[in-house]
Amino acid sequence: MNELAARFNDNAVAARFSDPDLTATGEIRAKVPFNQLDTLWINTGTLCNIECAHCYIFSSPTNDDLVYIKLDEIDPLLKEIKTLKLGTREIGFTGGEPFMNPDMLPMTEAALEAGFDVLILTNAMLPMMRKSVRAGLLELKERYGAQLRLRISLDHYSAHHHDEERGAGSFEKSLTGLDWLNENGFQFSIAGRSLWGEDEAEVKAEFNQLFASRGWSLDADNPEHLMIFPEMDEKADAPEITEGCWDILGLSPDDMMCSNSRMVVKRKGETEIKILPCTLIPFRADFEMGSTLEQSFAIDGGMFDRGAVKLCHVHCAKFCVLGGGSCST
Numbered sequence: 001m002n003e004l005a006a007r008f009n010d011n012a013v014a015a016r017f018s019d020p021d022l023t024a025t026g027e028i029r030a031k032v033p034f035n036q037l038d039t040l041w042i043n044t045g046t047l048c049n050i051e052c053a054h055c056y057i058f059s060s061p062t063n064d065d066l067v068y069i070k071l072d073e074i075d076p077l078l079k080e081i082k083t084l085k086l087g088t089r090e091i092g093f094t095g096g097e098p099f100m101n102p103d104m105l106p107m108t109e110a111a112l113e114a115g116f117d118v119l120i121l122t123n124a125m126l127p128m129m130r131k132s133v134r135a136g137l138l139e140l141k142e143r144y145g146a147q148l149r150l151r152i153s154l155d156h157y158s159a160h161h162h163d164e165e166r167g168a169g170s171f172e173k174s175l176t177g178l179d180w181l182n183e184n185g186f187q188f189s190i191a192g193r194s195l196w197g198e199d200e201a202e203v204k205a206e207f208n209q210l211f212a213s214r215g216w217s218l219d220a221d222n223p224e225h226l227m228i229f230p231e232m233d234e235k236a237d238a239p240e241i242t243e244g245c246w247d248i249l250g251l252s253p254d255d256m257m258c259s260n261s262r263m264v265v266k267r268k269g270e271t272e273i274k275i276l277p278c279t280l281i282p283f284r285a286d287f288e289m290g291s292t293l294e295q296s297f298a299i300d301g302g303m304f305d306r307g308a309v310k311l312c313h314v315h316c317a318k319f320c321v322l323g324g325g326s327c328s329t
Contacts, residue, residue, distance in 0.1 A: 016240060017314055017316075017317075020303050020310045023240035023242055024240060025240075027242040027244070029240065029242060029310050029311060030241040030242055030245055030246065030310075031253070031308045031309060031310045031311060032253040032256045032308060032309045032311065033253060033307070033308040034297055034307040034309075035254060035259045036087060036260055037081065037087075037088045037260065037262060037293065038088065038090065038260040038261060039089065039090040039092050039119075040090070040091050040261070040262055040264065041091075041263040041264065041279050042074055042091065042093050042094070042264045043096070043263065043264065043265045043266075043282055044068060044069055044093055044095045044100075044101040045064065045066050045068040045096045045100070045101055045266075046058070046060075046065050046095065047061065047062075047064050048095060048097040048100065049061060049123070049125055049126055049127050050097075050123065050125070050167050051167070052165055052166050053165050057096075059096045059097070066267060066268070067267070068102065068266075069101070069107075069264065069266050069273065071106045073273055074107055074110065074264070076292075077292075077293060078114045082114070084293065084294060086293070090118070091111040091116045091117070091119075092119045092120075092121070092279075093107070093108070093119070094121040094279055095122075097122060097123060097125075098120055098122055099122055099128045104120075104133075105133065105137070105140070112143070112144045112147050112148060118144075120148075120149070120150045120151070121150075121191070122151075122153070122177075123166070123170070123174055123177075124150070124152045124174045124176075125170065125173045126173065129176070129180065137186070138184060141184070146187050148187065149189070150189075151188065151189045151191050151227075152181075152189070153166075153191050154171075154174055154192060155193040156193065156195075157192075157206040157207045157209070157210045158171075158206075159171035159172065161195075161196055165193070165195065178216065182214070182217075189218070189224060190207070190218065190226045191226075191227050191229060192207065192227070192228045192229070193229055194229065200228065203228065204220035204226065207220040207226055230319050230322075230323030238314050238317040238318040240317060241311045241316060241317050245321070249321070249322075256320050257279075257320055258309040258320075261278060262276070262278075262296055263275070263276040263277065263278055264276075267283070272291045273291055274288050274289075275288070275289040275290055275291065275292070275293060275296040276289060277296075280313075280315040280319060281313055281315060284313070286302055287309075
């Protein structure tokens with residue numbers, strides 16, 4: 001286990017989520033059956049142009065624990081979706097900063113050409129604003145229009161809190177990128193954070209003021225325009241989710257991200273890509289589901305029951321079930 005993976009596993013909370021079948025109180029752990037692959041997520045690598053204070057995978061200019069995925073590694077997955085007739089709607093790219101990956105534009109083009117919607121999660125800073133990247137994005141927008149969407153990480157409506165998380169000057173650099181996207185007619189949305197414990201209605205009102213001041217046609221009350229993500233903390237205190245929680249919480253397993261998505265990563269030192277249930281647990285070997293999508297739908301044993309995912313991680317509880325978080329649209 002590398003040092004980064006150890007940081008994810010060496011804590012008291014992880015020990016509570018240790019038995020894939022039973023909670024610490026001996027109750028049957030909840031699981032999420034797989035329904036349909038609506039979104040396939042590709043982690044383009046953990047390298048990033050900035051280092052955020054609370055990045056859940058510790059992306060930075062030097063962290064390459066997840067190495068760059070290449071076009072020839074995702075092509076077989078796009079073909080597998082078609083061969084298996086999975087009806088997948090969307091290919092999502094996340095990082096790190098996706099536009100640092102040299103194959104980002106070719107991978108985007110391949111997914112769009114295959115008929116998928118593409119969602120790219122980016123900070124809209126220098127990697128996206130390089131002349132060659134902007135030219136490539138403009139060409140793709142011209143050819144594929146609304147099939148291509150970008151979600152920009154703007155943690156807060158104020159420069160003070162955003163820069164507190166992402167570094168001095170980050171807010172203005174992201175606004176510059178957002179203005180360019182807006183001026184050129186791209187489809188984009190905003191991803192904020194709940195780090196500061198503010199009233200949600202007030203946060204949306206402030207974001208709406210920001211949107212209006214920049215001339216962006218976004219509505220903070222529309223979750224397709226603004227998503228405020230619950231925080232991901234490996235050491236957070238969160239209850240384990242039992243089978244009985246679905247009725248208590250008024251939720252369905254079908255509402256969970258792992259019922260309709262899969263995540264692709266490539267770890268440093270490994271020769272094959274790995275399929276995982278979702279974007280939040282890229283370093284957990286016990287959540288690996290093989291190297292093909294077909295394998296991931298039928299995997300049995302450990303954290304899985306014939307493709308169903310046992311909710312045996314603090315993120316399952318805090319982010320997805322209790323936080324209502326979902327990385328897709």
